Structures are given as structure tokens and as C-alpha cells.
Amino acid sequence: xxxxxKDEEGWAEASINFPVVxxxxxxxxxxxxxxxxxxxxxxxxxxxxxxxxxIALSFDQxxxxxxxxxxxxxxx
Numbered sequence: 001x002x003x004x005x006k007d008e009e010g011w012a013e014a015s016i017n018f019p020v021v022x023x024x025x026x027x028x029x030x031x032x033x034x035x036x037x038x039x040x041x042x043x044x045x046x047x048x049x050x051x052x053x054x055i056a057l058s059f060d061q062x063x064x065x066x067x068x069x070x071x072x073x074x075x076x
Contacts, residue, residue, distance in 0.1 A: 001034040002027045020054055027051045028073070040064030049073050 003014040006023025020026070020036065028034055028050045036044040039059040046052055050073020058065040 001032060002029075020057075022054060022056050024054045025051065026054070038064065038066055040066075042066060044068070047073060 001014045002011040003018065003020070004011050004025040004027070006021065006025075011027065014026075026034065026036070026046060028046055028048055031048050032050075033048065034046045036046070038044070038057065040063070042064065044052070051071040052073075053069040053071060055067040055069055056065065057067075
């Protein structure tokens with residue numbers, strides 16, 4: 001899995017438990033897979049050759065708002 005932080009131009013390899021924030025972009029390679037768990041307990045599973053933008057994350061008093069944009073690939 002690779003991550004492009006919102007203020008960065010290049011991609012960096014992400015590690016387990018790597019935090020994501022608004023504006024980050026996630027990418028997987030051909031046979032890559034990734035699972036993201038958000039603060040409200042929601043999971044996002046992303047398959048190979050995929051790219052997802054994290055547009056907005058908001059969690060307040062047990063309620064959550066997650067806005068994602070899948071640019072290519074498939075979610076699982």
C-alpha cells in the first residue's frame with residue numbers, strides 16, 4: 001500500500017496502523033490489498049490496482065461522516 005499525504009506530491013509506502021486524514025490518497029499495487037478501519041468502526045477494504053481519495057473524515061459524539069472517492073480499481 002502506498003499513501004500520498006495531502007500536502008505531498010510523491011507516494012510513500014505506508015505501514016500497519018498508519019494514520020490517514022482528510023486529503024490523503026491510498027493506492028494498491030497489482031495484487032495488493034488494504035483494509036482501513038476508521039474511528040467509528042467502519043472498515044474499507046480495497047483490492048489490487050486501486051486508488052482512493054479520502055475527501056473528508058469527521059467523527060463527533062459517536063457519529064461519523066466519511067467521504068471517499070474511488071478513482072480506479074475495486075473495493076471489496
